[in-house]
Amino acid sequence: MNIEQARFNMIEQQIRPWDVLDKGVLGLLAVVRREDFVPAAHRALAFVDTEVPLPEGENMLPPRVEARMLQDLQVQRHERVLEIGAGSGFMAALLGHRAQSVISLEVKPALAKLATENLRRSGAANVSVVQADGVHGYAAEGPFDAIMMSGSVSKVPEELLKQLKPGGRLVAIEGDEPVMSAVRYTANADGTWSRVSLFDLDATRLLGFPEPARFHF
Structure with a gap:
């Protein structure tokens, strides 16, 4: 496989047509090696x-x-970012290129270790991975300018929204199968939040977040 051609095709055939037109984001995807954050057994899927x-x-x-x-999420260079769900560390690496600093929470020890190692190899010096349950955020280090939830939840907890600075943004995937949407919350100066629906999709759940009660016959 021609890695660079596959990366180019990913950007031009998948990402740009999905209304990703920010030159900074497109440039990052061209230089941050996604394949280095994919487990070896699935490396062939890195650009799929x-x-x-x-x-x-x-x-x-x-x-x-x-x-x-x-x-x-519209991260700026002077901002402090919290990520919920480190996974392999790829999103944290992308955020690290755009932010002043990033803290990424990962509840599963094996993934926290994997993300830490991947980020270290990539040279992401301003990103730290903390093994912790992201349900309650990380108030001790807050408030944050931006929060990224790298997975889906039924509903974004108010506890996380309260860890945003005024003007801060939180992006998450919210809802229940078969209807989920990526959403952005913005913290207002009066302590309320504005919510905008961005696009529809389906995505893997973040662990530990409350689920709606299910009706059983």
Whole structure:
């Protein structure tokens, strides 16, 4: 496989057509080596439009979804970012290129170790991975300018929204199968939040977040 041609095709055939037009985001995807964050057994899927399996039953989001969420979070160079769900560390690496600093929470020890090692090899010095349950965020280091939730939840907890600075943004995938949407919350100065629906998709759940009650016959 021609790696650079595959990367180019990923950007031009999957990502750009999905309304990812931010030149900074497109440039990052050309230089941050996604294949280095994919487990060796699935390296052939690094540039494919699909979720990529990770250890312990988790998955990387498809490239176009990662790119669109990164674009919609609108991270600036002076900002501090919290990520919920480190996975393999790829999204944290992308965020690290755009932010002042990134803290990425990962509840599963094997994934926290994998993400830490991948980020170290990539030279992401301003990104740290913390093995912790992301349900409650990381108030001790907050508030944050931006929060990225790298997976889906039924509903974004208010506890996380309260860890945003005024003007801060949180991007997540919210809802229940078969209807989920990527959303962006923005913290208002009066302590409320504005919510915008960005696009529809289906995605793997983040662990530990509350699920709606299911009706049983």
